Amino acid sequence: MKAIVIGAGIGGLTTAVALRRRGIEVEVYEAGPQWRDSGTGLGLASNATKVLDALGVDLSAGSPLEYFSIRTTAGKQLRELPIGAITAELGSPIVNIHRTDLIATLRAAAGDTPIRLGARLSGYTRTGDGVTALFEDGTSAHGDVLIGADGIGSQVRAQVAGAAPVTEHGYVCWLATVPFSDPRLPAGHANHYWGRGVRFGLIDIGGGRVYWWGTKNLPVEQARTWNGGKDAIATVFAGWAPEVTEVIDRTPDAAIHTVPAQDRPFLEVWGDGPVTLLGDAAHPMLTSLSQGGSSSVEDAYVLAHHLASDPDPLSALRGYENARRDRTRMLVAQSRKLSTLEQIQNPAVVRLRDAVIRVAPMSVLRKQNLAPMRFDLPVEQFVES
Numbered sequence: 001m002k003a004i005v006i007g008a009g010i011g012g013l014t015t016a017v018a019l020r021r022r023g024i025e026v027e028v029y030e031a032g033p034q035w036r037d038s039g040t041g042l043g044l045a046s047n048a049t050k051v052l053d054a055l056g057v058d059l060s061a062g063s064p065l066e067y068f069s070i071r072t073t074a075g076k077q078l079r080e081l082p083i084g085a086i087t088a089e090l091g092s093p094i095v096n097i098h099r100t101d102l103i104a105t106l107r108a109a110a111g112d113t114p115i116r117l118g119a120r121l122s123g124y125t126r127t128g129d130g131v132t133a134l135f136e137d138g139t140s141a142h143g144d145v146l147i148g149a150d151g152i153g154s155q156v157r158a159q160v161a162g163a164a165p166v167t168e169h170g171y172v173c174w175l176a177t178v179p180f181s182d183p184r185l186p187a188g189h190a191n192h193y194w195g196r197g198v199r200f201g202l203i204d205i206g207g208g209r210v211y212w213w214g215t216k217n218l219p220v221e222q223a224r225t226w227n228g229g230k231d232a233i234a235t236v237f238a239g240w241a242p243e244v245t246e247v248i249d250r251t252p253d254a255a256i257h258t259v260p261a262q263d264r265p266f267l268e269v270w271g272d273g274p275v276t277l278l279g280d281a282a283h284p285m286l287t288s289l290s291q292g293g294s295s296s297v298e299d300a301y302v303l304a305h306h307l308a309s310d311p312d313p314l315s316a317l318r319g320y321e322n323a324r325r326d327r328t329r330m331l332v333a334q335s336r337k338l339s340t341l342e343q344i345q346n347p348a349v350v351r352l353r354d355a356v357i358r359v360a361p362m363s364v365l366r367k368q369n370l371a372p373m374r375f376d377l378p379v380e381q382f383v384e385s
């Protein structure tokens with residue numbers, strides 16, 4: 001059994017690790033010509049850290065989240081959740097980590113897996129004995145199965161399901177990582193500052209660095225083409241909590257990334273014979289639940305489980321897709337719901353939202369936070385050789 005993985009992002013690399021752990025041969029093909037510093041961070045939810053722990057991936061470069069605080073734009077605390085104590089029930093923490101550190105640790109865990117950079121897939125051909133990946137440079141690679149882990153703009157998805165535009169949600173996200181320390185953000189903390197159609201996140205990612213992000217509602221065309229730079233961002237957050245304005249001030253202009261808020265309508269069919277999709281290629285979602293990358297890690301584990309325990313590769317792929325469909329559909333829908341709540345602009349509704357957050361019973365907040373992170377690892381089933 002040989003698997004061809006297209007894309008060396010979080011999903012593709014975790015797939016390589018999970019397949020290798022099951023003794024399945026794998027080759028990874030990545031369009032980017034070199035590994036680069038992504039300059040952003042992310043939160044790996046408890047479901048993802050549980051999988052990565054089972055795969056033996058070392059996350060010590062990141063920072064386990066202990067406290068999550070929701071604040072006003074001026075920095076006044078609306079609510080603090082002892083999220084470390086809450087996630088203790090799941091047995092695995094949320095870990096905030098620099099993306100470059102995560103990619104490096106996944107690459108290390110993938111060992112000597114062949115990873116070819118500068119290999120941009122143009123399409124695939126199904127053959128009698130598997131599938132051939134075709135690359136823009138004229139080269140090709142053959143495998144028993146092909147896994148499209150090539151992100152929201154997936155070429156594999158376009159061939160499986162037809163090319164379709166993304167759904168744009170009318171806000172822009174700015175992101176950066178920067179060395180920063182401030183008593184208002186101790187280690188293991190994440191602060192979210194909620195405004196009217198504008199939000200800011202400040203998150204400890206370990207090693208004296210923070211990851212910050214900001215969002216602002218804009219007409220879709222402006223969100224897609226925004227190129228305002230740091231001064232324009234500083235203007236958006238002028239007068240906010242001092243730690244917010246300071247961290248923007250300390251961030252070099254070139255370190256700030258801008259992405260529009262996008263996902264896609266949920267795709268019910270991910271497979272085409274020996275081909276399947278994984279991560280953002282299958283189910284891109286908005287960022288609100290912190291589950292895009294985290295669910296791609298789950299996908300990888302479940303896919304490897306099915307390929308290792310079903311002797312028929314095609315039936316294994318369909319088994320994986322069936323196992324993932326309901327959960328990822330739920331995550332895409334919940335991310336949209338939460339995003340709508342977070343990006344509310346109407347002042348009266350914003351006041352109501354903030355009042356509810358202040359008084360909501362801890363038992364309700366606990367339940368809501370835990371629900372998307374509940375994930376049971378599939379039970380191992382080893383096939384007799």
Ligand SMILES: Cc1cc2nc3c(=O)[nH]c(=O)nc-3n(C[C@H](O)[C@H](O)[C@H](O)COP(=O)(O)OP(=O)(O)OC[C@H]3O[C@@H](n4cnc5c(N)ncnc54)[C@H](O)[C@@H]3O)c2cc1C
Binds near residue numbers: 044290
């Ligand atoms: C602002 C923001 C904040 C986020 N925060 C979080 C968070 O806190 N927690 C979380 O879990 N998720 C978060 N996400 C989502 C997360 O980043 C994605 O879900 C995750 O990166 C998806 O991983 P992937 O491997 O599926 O795709 P990608 O990371 O997009 O990787 C795809 C790879 O495929 C390569 N590729 C593309 N086309 C081709 C081709 N034709 N041939 C070969 N290679 C190709 C690309 O170069 C890339 O390396 C966030 C996303 C955004 C935008």
